[in-house]
Amino acid sequence: MSRITTALIAIIIALLVGMWYATSQMQSLSTQLKEITQVSNQQKADLENIQRQRVQAAELDIKVTQELANAKSEIETLRVGLNTGTKRLRIAASCPKLPETTAATGKPDATSPRYDAEFERNYLSLVERIKQSETMINGLQSYIRTQCQ
Structure with a gap:
């Protein structure tokens, strides 16, 4: 019977060692699962943040593009108005005084100060660039402010 007892004790010891090994493996796997879950959750949060930033950037892009289109439309409306004469540019200008020796004819010396066509083109170009800028x-x-936090 001592052989049977020795064999049973050996089997019990082997089972205990096997259970200890299986338990340690399960704990290791459980730890790894927790780490993987944390990494996965962090990546999910990062992806959601990236998606939110993309949506915000797209909305901002649409808004700025619309503002640029509105600015160009305003400039074009001004350009058309200046060309048709419905709008005029007002500038602070003065005409040089004529010498006193000029004979008076009873008519005004000239029309009001006026700018040339190149000035008008330059003015419109500058206004357009300023609005775009x-x-x-x-x-x-x-x-x-929204994306670089």
Whole structure:
């Protein structure tokens, strides 16, 4: 019977060692599962954040593009108005005084001060560039405020 007892004790010891090994493996796997779950949750949160930023950037892009289109439309309306004569540019200008020796004819010396066509083109070009620059700068500032946190 001592052989049977020895064999049973050996089997019990082997089972205990096997159970200890299986338990340690399960604990290791459980730890790894927790780590993987944490990484997965973090990646999911990061992806949601990226998606939110993309949506915000797209909305901002649409807004700035619309503002640029509105600015170009305003400039074009001004350009058409100046060409048709329905709008006029007002500038602070003065005509040089004529010498006192000129004989008076009873008529005004000239019409009101007027600018030439090149001035008008330059003015419209500058106004257009200023509007575009302001819109772009405002858009970039909005992007920095919303996306670069």
